[in-house]
Amino acid sequence: MENIYASIITIGDELLIGQVSDTNSAWIAQQLNKIGIALNNRISVGDDAPEIRKALDFGSKNSQVVLITGGLGPTNDDITKNVLCEYFQGKMIVNQASLENVKRLFEKVYKKPVSEVNLKQAEVPDVCEVIQNQRGSAPGMVFKKDDSIFISMPGVPYEMQGIMEEVIPMLQKKFHVPAIIHKTILTSGIGESALAEEIKDFEDKLPKEIRLAYLPNYGMVRLRLSTSGFDKSKTENAIKNQFTALKELVKEFMVADEDLTMQQVVGKLLLENNNTISTAESCTGGAIASLITSVAGSSAYFKGSVVSYSNEIKQELLGVKKETLDAYGAVSEQTAREMLSGILKKMKTDFGIAVTGIMGPGGGSEEKPVGTVYVAVGNKEDQAVQKFKQRFTREKNIEVTSVMALNLMRKFLVNGD
Amino acid sequence: MENIYASIITIGDELLIGQVSDTNSAWIAQQLNKIGIALNNRISVGDDAPEIRKALDFGSKNSQVVLITGGLGPTNDDITKNVLCEYFQGKMIVNQASLENVKRLFEKVYKKPVSEVNLKQAEVPDVCEVIQNQRGSAPGMVFKKDDSIFISMPGVPYEMQGIMEEVIPMLQKKFHVPAIIHKTILTSGIGESALAEEIKDFEDKLPKEIRLAYLPNYGMVRLRLSTSGFDKSKTENAIKNQFTALKELVKEFMVADEDLTMQQVVGKLLLENNNTISTAESCTGGAIASLITSVAGSSAYFKGSVVSYSNEIKQELLGVKKETLDAYGAVSEQTAREMLSGILKKMKTDFGIAVTGIMGPGGGSEEKPVGTVYVAVGNKEDQAVQKFKQRFTREKNIEVTSVMALNLMRKFLVNGD
Numbered sequence: 001m002e003n004i005y006a007s008i009i010t011i012g013d014e015l016l017i018g019q020v021s022d023t024n025s026a027w028i029a030q031q032l033n034k035i036g037i038a039l040n041n042r043i044s045v046g047d048d049a050p051e052i053r054k055a056l057d058f059g060s061k062n063s064q065v066v067l068i069t070g071g072l073g074p075t076n077d078d079i080t081k082n083v084l085c086e087y088f089q090g091k092m093i094v095n096q097a098s099l100e101n102v103k104r105l106f107e108k109v110y111k112k113p114v115s116e117v118n119l120k121q122a123e124v125p126d127v128c129e130v131i132q133n134q135r136g137s138a139p140g141m142v143f144k145k146d147d148s149i150f151i152s153m154p155g156v157p158y159e160m161q162g163i164m165e166e167v168i169p170m171l172q173k174k175f176h177v178p179a180i181i182h183k184t185i186l187t188s189g190i191g192e193s194a195l196a197e198e199i200k201d202f203e204d205k206l207p208k209e210i211r212l213a214y215l216p217n218y219g220m221v222r223l224r225l226s227t228s229g230f231d232k233s234k235t236e237n238a239i240k241n242q243f244t245a246l247k248e249l250v251k252e253f254m255v256a257d258e259d260l261t262m263q264q265v266v267g268k269l270l271l272e273n274n275n276t277i278s279t280a281e282s283c284t285g286g287a288i289a290s291l292i293t294s295v296a297g298s299s300a301y302f303k304g305s306v307v308s309y310s311n312e313i314k315q316e317l318l319g320v321k322k323e324t325l326d327a328y329g330a331v332s333e334q335t336a337r338e339m340l341s342g343i344l345k346k347m348k349t350d351f352g353i354a355v356t357g358i359m360g361p362g363g364g365s366e367e368k369p370v371g372t373v374y375v376a377v378g379n380k381e382d383q384a385v386q387k388f389k390q391r392f393t394r395e396k397n398i399e400v401t402s403v404m405a406l407n408l409m410r411k412f413l414v415n416g417d
Numbered sequence: 418m419e420n421i422y423a424s425i426i427t428i429g430d431e432l433l434i435g436q437v438s439d440t441n442s443a444w445i446a447q448q449l450n451k452i453g454i455a456l457n458n459r460i461s462v463g464d465d466a467p468e469i470r471k472a473l474d475f476g477s478k479n480s481q482v483v484l485i486t487g488g489l490g491p492t493n494d495d496i497t498k499n500v501l502c503e504y505f506q507g508k509m510i511v512n513q514a515s516l517e518n519v520k521r522l523f524e525k526v527y528k529k530p531v532s533e534v535n536l537k538q539a540e541v542p543d544v545c546e547v548i549q550n551q552r553g554s555a556p557g558m559v560f561k562k563d564d565s566i567f568i569s570m571p572g573v574p575y576e577m578q579g580i581m582e583e584v585i586p587m588l589q590k591k592f593h594v595p596a597i598i599h600k601t602i603l604t605s606g607i608g609e610s611a612l613a614e615e616i617k618d619f620e621d622k623l624p625k626e627i628r629l630a631y632l633p634n635y636g637m638v639r640l641r642l643s644t645s646g647f648d649k650s651k652t653e654n655a656i657k658n659q660f661t662a663l664k665e666l667v668k669e670f671m672v673a674d675e676d677l678t679m680q681q682v683v684g685k686l687l688l689e690n691n692n693t694i695s696t697a698e699s700c701t702g703g704a705i706a707s708l709i710t711s712v713a714g715s716s717a718y719f720k721g722s723v724v725s726y727s728n729e730i731k732q733e734l735l736g737v738k739k740e741t742l743d744a745y746g747a748v749s750e751q752t753a754r755e756m757l758s759g760i761l762k763k764m765k766t767d768f769g770i771a772v773t774g775i776m777g778p779g780g781g782s783e784e785k786p787v788g789t790v791y792v793a794v795g796n797k798e799d800q801a802v803q804k805f806k807q808r809f810t811r812e813k814n815i816e817v818t819s820v821m822a823l824n825l826m827r828k829f830l831v832n833g834d
Contacts, residue, residue, distance in 0.1 A: 013628075013643075014630070014632055015459070016446055016455070016457075016458070016459065017446055017447065017450045017456070017599070018442075018443040018444060018445070018446035018447035018448075018450060020443075021438060021440065022438075022439065022442075022443075023438065025435075025439075025461075026435040026438050026439075027435060028435070029433055029434055029435030030434070030435035033434050039433035039434070039463070040433075041461060041462045041463075041471075041472065042433065042439075042460070042461040043458060043459070043461075044458060044459040044460075045458045045459075046456070046457075047630075050479075051457055054458075054475070054478070058460075058471070058475050061471070073631065073633075074609065074610045074613065075610070075613045076620065076629075077628070077629065077631060110608070112608065112611070115610055115611070115614055117610045118610050158810075158813060279724075281703075284707075285703075285706050285707050285709070285710025285715075286698075286702075286703030286704065286705070286706030286707040286710065286722055287703070287707045287710075289702050289724045290701075290702050290703040290704045290707045292702070293702025293724075293726065293815075294702070294811070294812060294815070296777070296779060296811055297779065298702075298726075299727070299780075302702075303726055303727045303729065303730055304723065304725045304726045304727060304730040305703055305722070305723070305724035305726075306721065306722070306723055306724075306734075307696075307706045307710075307721045307723075307724070308721045309710065309715075309716055309719050309720055309721045309722075310720045312720065313720055313721040316763075317721070317723075317763065346733075346734065347730060348729075360713070361713055362713060362714065363716075394711070398707075398710075
C-alpha cells in the first residue's frame with residue numbers, strides 16, 4: 001500500500017496577470033488532505049495549448065491524480081476541452097445527459113433561450129467519463145492515461161465544488177486511501193516558539209506516525225495532531241490518548257479543543273450563556289458584524305451593528321460626545337469607550353465590541369500613524385480597551401483588526417478582563 | 418526582439434495543504450505585467466528537493482526569468498538555498514554584507530542575541546549575486562543558467578516586496594521589454610454567451626495580436642482586450658481603435674470602461690456628484706458596508722450603516738413599523754422599503770441601500786425559501802425594489818447578494834430606476 005499523490009492544474013490567463021487569486025487550488029488541497037491524498041505540486045498556466053500540455057506532462061509525472069480547473073467556458077478563449085481532447089487522442093461527441101442539463105439550466109434556472117454556443121457545452125471528448133455539473137453548463141470530465149487519472153472541472157468555484165462532491169468518493173473508492181485524522185487545539189496568549197518549549201518533551205516522545213503541526217494565525221496558534229491508518233477505530237484511539245495528554249499540557253492557553261474560527265468560538269461562548277452581542281464599527285466598516293453573521297444561527301446572539309464611518313454618526317447614533325471627539329479625536333481610547341457604551345445602550349445587548357482606527361493608505365498623522373486602532377469590548381459594568389498597531393495593506397489591516405477585536409471579546413467573555 | 422516570459426515558483430509545504438493562499442504569485446505577476454513581462458506559468462511545490470528541482474527545470478524551459486519565493490528560513494525544514502546551491506553547482510560561502518545585515522537586524526530591530534542558526538542566513542552559494550534584504554535576514558540571490566535568470570527571494574511578502582524593488586529595474590535594464598496593454602470593459606445585464614453572440618463579428622475580425630478575454634463574475638462580465646508591442650504609442654493606437662469599436666458594440670450593457678470592482682463603480686458615481694450613501698442591512702450582516710469601505714477614500718461618501726439583525730433593531734433604529742413586520746414579515750418588499758427610508762432619515766444621506774432576506778442554511782419556509790432576498794435602493798423621492806432568489810451556500814449567498822445590491826444601486830444612480 002503506497003501513498004497517493006496529486007497535482008492541481010489551474011488554467012486561465014487571469015491567473016497569470018495577478019488579476020484574480022487562485023482560491024480553487026487551496027480549497028481542493030484541503031479536500032484532498034482530508035481523505036489522505038497529499039499534493040506534489042500546483043501549477044497555473046494561461047489559456048495556451050503548449051503550456052497546458054506541458055502542465056499535464058509535469059503534473060502527471062509523479063502524481064496518480066491530476067485535478068484540473070478552468071478554461072471550460074463557452075467562449076473562444078477557453079481551450080481546455082479541445083487541448084484535453086487532443087492530448088488524450090479523442091474526438092468530440094455530444095453527451096446526451098449534458099445536453100439535457102444545459103437545456104434544463106436555460107429553461108428552468110436562467111430562464112433564457114439556449115444558444116448554439118451554449119449547446120456546445122454538451123460536447124465532450126469520447127475518451128472521457130462525464131461527471132454531470134448540476135450547477136452550471138460545463139460538465140466534469142475524467143480521463144485516464146498510464147497510471148494517472150485526470151479530472152477536468154470548471155473554474156467557477158461553486159461549480160467546481162459541486163463536482164468535487166462526486167470526485168472525492170470516486171477517489172476514495174479507486175484508491176484504498178488510509179483514514180486521515182486531525183485533532184486541533186486552539187491556543188491563545190502564547191507564541192509559537194514558547195509553546196514549542198512548553199511541549200518539547202511531549203513532542204519528542206510522540207510516536208512517529210503522529211505528526212504535530214504549529215499553525216500560527218492572528219495571535220492564536222493552532223496545534224494539530226495528525227495521523228493516518230487503514231483501521232479507523234485503532235487510529236482514532238491512538239490519537240485520542242495523545243490529544244488528551246496535549247490538552248492537559250496546554251490547558252492554560254487553550255481556547256477550544258476543536259478547529260473553529262474566532263467568530264465561532266465567540267458565538268459558542270455567547271450561546272452557552274444565552275448572551276447577546278452588538279458591534280460599533282468605524283474603521284472596520286462592518287467587517288466584524290460580517291464575520292459574526294457568517295456563522296449560521298448567529299441571529300440567536302447577534303442583534304446588530306452601527307457602522308459609524310463619520311463623526312456625525314458616532315455622535316448621533318452612538319452618543320459619542322462632541323467634546324470627546326474634539327479633545328481626543330475619533331481615533332482614541334476615549335472614543336472607543338463611548339462608542340461601546342453607546343452601542344450597548346442602543347442595542348440593549350449583554351456585550352459589545354467597538355473599534356476605531358486608521359486603516360490606510362491615507363488618513364495617518366505623525367501622532368496617529370496608519371495602522372493605529374483602539375478596540376473596546378465589554379458590558380455595562382466593565383470594559384477592556386486595547387491599542388493595536390497594524391502594519392499591512394488596508395485590506396489586511398481590516399481583516400487582522402476584526403479577528404483581534406473578536407479575540408479581545410473572547411478573552412473578556414472567558415476571564416472578564 | 419522577442420517577448421520576455423517569466424515563471425514563478427513558490428516553495429513551502431503550507432502551500433500544498435491549502436492552509437495559506439499563495440498571495441506572492443499574484444503580486445509578482447502584477448509587477449511583471451506592468452513592465453511588459455508575461456507569465457508562462459506559476460508553480461507551487463513543497464519543501465522537497467526533487468520537486469524543487471523539477472520545478473526549476475519546468476519553470477526555465479520557455480521562460481527567461483524565473484522568480485522563486487520561500488524556503489529560505491533558518492529552520493531545518495527550509496531547504497531552498499541548499500537545493501539551489503547544488504542545482505547551480507556552487508558551494509556555500511559567507512557573504513560579508515549579509516552577515517553584517519543579520520547582526521544589525523538582531524541588534525537594532527529584534528533586540529535579541531544572534532544565534533548560530535541565524536548567522537547561517539548569511540551563507541550563500543558562491544555562484545550567485547546577492548541582493549541585500551533590508552527587511553529580514555534571508556538575502557535575495559540571482560543565478561544564471563543557459564538563457565535564464567533565476568531570482569530567489571524569501572517567502573515573507575513584506576521581505577519579498579522589498580527585494581522586488583531592486584529586481585524590477587534590474588530586469589528592465591537587462592531585457593528590452595515590450596509594453597503590455599490591457600483595456601477592460603465592465604458589462605452587466607447580459608450573460609457571457611449572449612455577449613459572445615453579440616460581438617461575434619468583432620471577435621472574428623480581431624487582429625491576432627490582440628486577444629479578447631471574457632471574465633464573468635456576479636452577474637457582470639468583464640471584456641478584456643490585451644496586446645503587447647515595442648512601439649508603445651503604436652501599440653496603444655492599435656488597441657484604442659478596437660477598444661472604441663467594442664465599447665460602441667456593448668454600450669447598452671457597459672458599466673465602466675476601466676477595470677473596477679462594483680464598489681469602486683458605485684463610489685465613483687457618488688463622488689462625481691458629491692453624493693453620500695448609507696446602508697441598512699439585515700441578512701448581509703454588514704457585508705455591503707464592508708465592501709464599500711474596502712475602497713480607500715470611501716469616507717468621502719459613506720456615512721455608515723445600521724446592521725439590524727433582529728426585528729427589534731429594525732423597529733427601534735430604522736423605524737420599521739410593527740404592523741409591517743406582523744403583516745408582511747421581516748423578509749418582504751414592505752420591510753425593505755421601510756428600512757431604506759429609515760436609514761435615509763437616520764444617516765441623512767442622499768442615497769441608501771436596504772437588504773432583508775434569508776441566507777440559509779436554516780430559516781426558510783415554503784412561502785419564503787432560503788435564498789429569498791429583497792433589496793431596496795434609492796433616495797427620499799424614489800425607490801427601486803428587487804426580489805432575488807439566491808441558490809448557493811450561506812457564505813456565497815451573502816457575497817452575491819451584496820454585489821447585486823450594489824449593482825442595483827449603480828443602476829439607480831445612472832438611470833434613476
